[in-house]
Amino acid sequence: MITVNSVLDSVIAALDQNFPNINTYSEESAQGLEEPYFYVKLFPVSQNQLLGQRYRRNHSFDIHYFAGSNEALHDVAERLYDKLELISVDGGLVRGSGMRHEIVEGVLHWFVAYNFHVMRSAEPDSLMQSMKQEGYLRDKN
Secondary structure: OOOHHHHHHHHHHHHHHHOOOOEEEOOOOOOOOOOOEEEEEEOOOEEEEEEOOEEEEEEEEEEEEEOOOHHHHHHHHHHHHHHOOEEEEOOEEEEEEEEEEEEEOOEEEEEEEEEEEEEOOOOOOOOOOOOOOOOOOOOOO
16 A cells, blocks of 8 residues: 555655755755755645545645756756656556645745545454354145
């Protein structure tokens, strides 16, 4: 089953693969980070039951990129639209939606959501220990 951490790891792996010279972090660090770098922030994850054991899981991300001029930040945003449209999660592809970006105080904020269906395994019902059945035939006469 796909987990929250497997989706986060997949986003980081896609960034590392497509931007090999830029460090990627998912934990906030107080100081000492050398630009350029990505910071992947996972927004609250939600899950809604659809039918039976089927659920819709929603993962929203705000990927921060620190470095460069506004023009350079927009260039990185353009590449993110292309490179993070599809990510590989546990051997399958998941499509990003709601992609958008903005620049706030010299930092690129690139937003994406990865939403998909998950199936939870059903717990088997407990079986009866034993049952004795008796039957009689009635004579037609």
